[in-house]
Amino acid sequence: MTHYRPQSFEVKGGPQWGRDHLPLLRAKLAEAGLDGFLIPHEDEYNNEYLPDRAERLAWATGFTGSAGAAVVLKNKAAVFVDGRYTVQGRAQIDPELFSLEDLTGAGVAGWLADNAPSGGRIGYDPKLHSPDALDKLTRGARKAGAELVRVDTNPIDAAWENQPEPPMAPLVPHPVEFAGEDHASKRSRIGEAIAEDGADAAAITAPASLAWLFNLRGGDVMRSPLPLGAAIIHKDGTATLFVEPDKISDEVRSHLGNEVAIRPEDEFEAGLKDMTGKKVSADPATASAWVFDTLEAADATVVRRRDPVALPKAMKNETELKGAAAAHVRDGAALVRFLHWLDTEAQSGEVDEITAAQKLASLRDQIPELRDFSFDTISGYGANGALPHYRVSEASNLKLTPGSLYLVDSGGQYPDGTTDVTRTVPIGEPTAEMRERFTLVLKGHIALALARFPQGTTGGQLDILARLPLYLRGLDYGHGTGHGVGSFLGVHEGPQRIAKAGSDEPLQPGMICSNEPGYYKENEYGIRIENLIYVTDPEPIENGDIDMMGFENLTWAPIHKSLVDIHLLTPTEVAWLDDYHAGVREHVLPLVDGEVASWLIKACEPVSGSTP
Structure with missing residues (x-):
């Protein structure tokens, strides 16, 4: 009884993807007045396995490994991999278009310090970078006299014809017979931990944390039964779940009950802005720079703490x-x-x-x-x-x-x-x-x-x-x-x-x-x-x-x-x-x-x- 897509053995990515797509990306950068762009192998949720729509690094470079990054400038570009993917990187990128660099050590930040153009404007998508990673990249660019520039529309998304649609797998309750604890009890425990940290609420963006906290499973991520979305949980244990409405059934609404509000995912920004004057914890290892920027712009006090779900889930x-x-x-x-x-x-x-x-x-x-x-x-x-x-x-x-x-x-x-x-x-x-x-x-x-x-x-x-x-x-x-x-x-x-x-x-x-x-x-x-x-x-x-x-x-x-x-x-x-x-x-x-x-x-x- 299969419930999954069979493993594919066809060759994906490869040098031709870089040859075909790099000119399209550079054209969009020129339109935006940018001298370069940062491409991490990340999505908005910090997933390990990305939905097809989020495989931006593969689209731009041809490299399909699960860890890596790239920097595209006007006249040069580089792909960064760790030791696991050196052989694959050599096989999949065009050496005439990209140099192959080491992701560890000085990494992307060191390469920017040596190669970014003085006075250059290097774009980045704030939803794809953690604040800590972004700090290192900013320091690297500054050493070269360049600046990092936030973009609201990812130029890869603008250049990518027939980009896959976002996944829309339905949510399903995860029974207590498997979870061992109902989600009301979990929310109460997490709320107490938030209060002990001196915060009023926590922003949760990691899909596995959402799944565990609300006893839900989904199918938005291949090989992992994860739902994509976000949540804000308050110190009293009540929460708001931000998820696409088409993923929600009456069964899920009944499962979540009255203490969990459900709002469309595109209202997450508004939910963060509602935190004005509140202390909100967010995890710099899992939440994006965009989450921190949005909270700070709303005059919320941001408390940098590990995702309060991470340890109980483990x-x-x-x-x-x-x-x-x-x-x-x-x-x-x-x-x-x-x-x-x-x-x-x-x-x-x-x-x-x-x-x-x-x-x-x-x-x-x-x-x-x-x-x-x-x-x-x-x-x-x-x-x-x-x-x-x-x-x-x-x-x-x-x-x-x-x-x-x-x-x-x-x-x-x-x-x-x-x-x-x-x-x-x-x-x-x-x-x-x-x-x-x-x-x-x-x-x-x-x-x-x-x-x-x-x-x-x-x-x-x-x-x-x-x-x-x-x-x-x-x-x-x-x-x-x-x-x-x-x-x-x-x-x-x-x-x-x-x-x-x-x-x-x-x-x-x-x-x-x-x-x-x-x-x-x-x-x-x-x-x-x-x-x-x-x-x-x-x-x-x-x-x-x-x-x-x-x-x-x-x-x-x-x-x-x-x-x-x-x-x-x-x-x-x-x-x-x-x-x-x-x-x-x-x-x-x-x-x-x-x-x-x-x-x-x-x-x-x-x-x-x-x-x-």
């Missing part, structure tokens, strides 16, 4: 954790069927990356509760697997021929939970090096899974546990070790993060995180092992002085034992692997039968005492 309640566990078991059964297929039919050398992704999709689609994927499946063989955020296309599609590794990163959206899991599988016989590197990644995965830590510990403090086995061999990986995951919301959420540059947010009970160390050998193969885990309540340690938190596993799918060199594992690590596979068998075996069940039993046999 700390899953008992109902949400039970739902996540159930979703992972049913998702695990589909994944086990896929892993069996990879170990049998897909070893022929005739299967390709697209066929494999479609096979996994067809198996998940047999789950009645499936509502969508949680992201487009990463299906990478050999050299493509060495690209951590690879997206297979007809142009890049490789056959799974014997002699290398296949990496698959995928997930599903279910009403009771969101899944995200990565497994690496050998096609043919793995080399000794592949087995060594896989085992080092596994050691890091186990170290994080077994971690115990006191209250106040951040993800950044734990990240080294997953990297140390690789560090000792002079190896590393370029992405974070763990991200937060929503409850039938976005597959990536904060404020928690496990990474070298992790957030300052302490890990709290109920937070769901990924555990996904990896290793990538450029042009050869990639390895990643990813489970979802959640933070447990503090518990005493025998003979210890401090109660410690830890992680509980959610994901159940075999880790390919032929890639494990048990000589590199400690007894504790061997015990963890055997216990984990016993858990996989316990949870998933009742949901499969026949050859798949026989394969699963063998895949979950203990490695302790075995001879490699």
